[in-house]
Amino acid sequence: MLIDSHAHLDSPRYADDREAMLSRAWEAGVGAVLSIGIGEGPAEMHQALDLCRQFNGRPGLPRLFASAGIYPHATAEADENALAKLAALLAEPEVIACGEIGLDYYHEGAPRDVQRKGLIRQLEIAAARRRPILIHCRGSNESTDAWDDLFLILEEHWGKTGLGGIMHCFGAGWEQARRSLDMGFLVSFAGNLTYAKAQPLRDVAARMPLDGVLVETDAPWLAPVPQRGQRNEPAFVAQTARALAGLLNVSEAEIATVTTKNFGRLFQLRPDVGH
């Protein structure tokens, strides 16, 4: 069984076939999906939880978990109302993570100081609710600027919680991967691991310990080869798992086993997660 640790199942791009899409995931061996609750902004943070409530318990579909968070681009909207909504969502048992949150200095959808402040406020809420975090981090061009700021913030505001989290859609270098592992984070690889130009990322992945990795789709974006360019969906996480297995010299079954175990350990889930 595989777990897709990051998919935007609430995307309007699934409006016409969401149940069939989830059914295809189950058929492809995906036993659980972490549905990311950022929507198009804080007003839509609850949508991932709504999907859990809609689909969980139906046979032939993966088990759904939800997150809630305010994406870096939306941090200008992280007012007291939005933060109160986040705190309320994180109290729900299905909402197992706070995210995706972080810093994006590449697109800079909000000023950097607004992003940093929004991140810190959400770390405080996640800590109070005892929820691991899902980090989105992207530096400007080739720079590690956002990562440097991220680690400073996490060391001050997160490390002591011991809760850890996930570096989602990891795309940085070995130094950032190593620091993430040292802080108790899991490193999650997405479909870009399969892209022709991603050799530096494959070199990082090949150095990862098995107990530090996850796989994800980031659907509907970033479809892996050979579906690249199409709408992505959780069924395609199998391609990324296959690529990671090759890099780490283990079987695909072993990658499924260790990533499921890693996910369960981070979120303190029962070992039968997904069944």
Ligand SMILES: [Zn+2]
């Ligand atoms: Zn995402």
